[in-house]
Amino acid sequence: MEEALLGLPPFVNGTFSSECDYKIAKVLYSITGPLVIFITLCFNGLYILLVNYVKDDRTASTVQTTGISISNTLHGVSQLPIFFYFFLRDNMTDPVSANWCNAYRILGFILPNIFHTATLWQLVVFGIQRFLSFRWPFSAFVWLKVDRFLTFTLIIYVCASIIHSYKFFDFVHDSGVPCTFSYRKGIDNIHYTTFYHWLCAIAVQIVPCIIMSVCVVPLIYAIRLSYLRRKRVFVNSLTAIPRNRRFTMKQCQSLGILVLTLVVEWPLTLLIILQLIYPETSSEDCKYTSLVIVHFTLLVSYLLFLPVYFILNFELRRTFALFKSDVTIFFMRHLQMDVNSDDVDQQ
Template identity: 35%
Template sequence: MEEAEMGLPPLIYDIPPVFNTSLARSLYGVAAPIIVILTFINNIMVVITMYSDLPKKGSASRIQHAAIACCNSLVGIVQLPVHFYLFAGPNFPPSISKPWCGVFRILGFVLPHIFHTISMWQFIGLSIQRYLVFRFPFSCVSWYNIENMTRLVKVISGAGVLVNIVKLFDFELIDFDESIVMNGTAYSVGKILTCRARYRFINGADVYAAFCDWFVALVVHIIPCAILVIVYVLLISAICRNNTRRQNLSKNSRTGRRQAKNQTVKECSVLVILTLCLLVEIPSATVRVRQIISAIPDVTSGGGDEIIITHFFLLLSYYFYVYIYLVMNHDFRKTFLSIVRKWRPIQQRDAIELRVRTRQV
C-alpha cells in the first residue's frame, strides 16, 4: 500500500538495501522522540497560558491557538510507540508481528495524518480570522467572539476526522506464505516481513489509491499552502496599514508609541508562525506531488532522504511555536511569567533565623 503520504514516520513494511536506515534511525529513533516530548511540554504551557487569560477581551483567537497546539502535540505523541519500537530498537528493521503491522499503520500513518490535516485547516482559519480582525476591526465585533471561534474549531476538527476516518477501516493484514520479491529485494517469511497491509477490496484498488494520493495532496498540501500564501500577503498589507495608523496617532506620546510597537509585534507573531509553517509545508507539498507524478510507490523506492528530512522538519517546527509567542506576544509573555511566578517555590526561612526573630519579639 502506498502510505508515505499519510503521516510519520515514512517507513513501509518492506525495506530495500538502498533505504537510508542510518538517517531514519538517527532522526526518528533518537531526535524525534526528544522533540515530540519537549513539544508536548511546551504546548501544555501554551494551552494553560491561553486559557488562563480567557475572560479578557480579545481572547477568542486563543481558542484556535490552543487547538493548533493540541493537534501539533498529538501528531507526534501518537507516533511515539512506533518511534521506540521500530527505530530505537536494537534491530532495524525489526521482525514485525502481525498486531504491530496494524499498530504501525494506524499510529504511524493514519492518526498523525488526521491531526496534521486538522492543524493545517485550523491554521488557515486562524490566519483568515486574524486578517479580518486586523483589516476590519470594527466590522468583526459582531462575529468575533469566543462562542463562534469555539464553534469553528469544532467544525474543522470534525471535518478533518470525517474525511479521513475511512483510512482506519479500508485495509486488512495479510500473511506471506512463501518467499517474495519486492523492490528488487528477496524476502522470506519470518525473517524481515511477517505481514503486510492491503486494501479490503481488490477491484478498483488502484483507482482508490490514486484518488487517496491526489485527495491528500490537494486537501493537505496544495490548497492549504496556496491559501496561506495569499493570506500571508494580505496580512503583511493589513499589519503595515495598522502600524502606520498607530504611529500617526501616538507620535506625540512615548507611552503610546511603546504600546503601538507592542501591538504591531504581537500582530507580526502570526506572520512569523505562518512563515515557519510555509517553510516546512511547501517543501513537503513539493516532494509529495513529485512523488505522485513520478509514480514513486513509497519512501523506500527512491527519494527517501528528502521525504524523511521534510517530515522530520515538520515535527521540529512545532517545537518553536511557544518561543515565538513568548518573544513576540507581550500579553502571552506577561501571563506566562505570572503563572511561572505562582508555581515558583517560596523560599523558607532558616530555622535559626526564625528562632532569633522570635526571641527579639
C-alpha cells in the same frame, strides 16, 4: 501497501521500503525524534496554560492557537510508540507481530495525517481571522466570537477525521504472514490509491498552502495599516511609540507562524506532487528519504511555535511572569505553613 504520504518509510514483514530510507529514519527517529516531540509537548502544554491562565484574556485567536497547539502535540505524540518500538531496537530486520504492523500504519500514517490536516486548516482560518481583525477591528470585535471559533475548530477536526478515517478500514491482514496487509477486495486497484493520494495532496497540502500564501501579503498590509492608525491616534502620547511597537510585534506573531509553516509545508507539498506525477523517476534505493527529512523538519517546526510566540508577544511574556510569580507564592506559602507547623510541634 504504501502509506508514506507524511514521513515514515513503509514497513512490511520486518523490512522497510529500502535500506537507505531505514538508515536515515533510524538516525532521525531513534533519539532525536522523541526528544523533539517531548520538548514540543512541554512547550505546547506551557503555551496552552499561559493563554488560558487569565480567563478575561481569552479571544478567538487564543482559541485557535490552543487548537493548533493541541493538533501539533497530538501529531507528534501519536508517533512516539512507533519511534520507541521500531527505531530504538537493534533487531529491526526481524519480523514483528501483526498488531505492531497494524500500529505502525495507524500510529505512523493515519493519525498523524488527521492531526496534520487539522493543524493546516486551523492555520488557514487563523490567518483569515487575523487579517479581518487587523483590517476591520471594530467589525471583527462583533463577529469574531470565542464560541464561533470553538465551533470552527470542532468542525475542522471532524472534517480532518472524515478525510482519513476510512483508512482505518480499507485493509486486511494477509494470513500466514506476520506483517503484510493488503487493501480489501473491491478497492485493491490503482485507482483507489491514486484517488486517496491526490485527495490528500489537494485537500491537505495544495489548497491550504495556497490560501496561507495568499493571506501573507494582505496580512502584512493590515498590520502596517493598523500600525499607522494607532500612530495617528496616539501622536501626542509620550508612551505611544513603545506601546505601538509592542502591539505591532504581537500582531506579527500570526505572520511569523504562517511563514514558518509555509517554509516547511511547501517543500512537503512539492515532494508529494512530484512523486505522484513522476513515480517512475524516483530512486527505489532512497525513494522516501526526502519525505522522511521533510517530515522530521515538520516536527522541528512545531517545536519553534512557542519561541515565536514569546519573541513577538509581550502579553504572553507578562502572563508567564505572572504565572511564575503565582507559582512561587504558592510554594512559599506552603513552605511557611510547614515551618509554622514544625514550630508549633516543638513548643
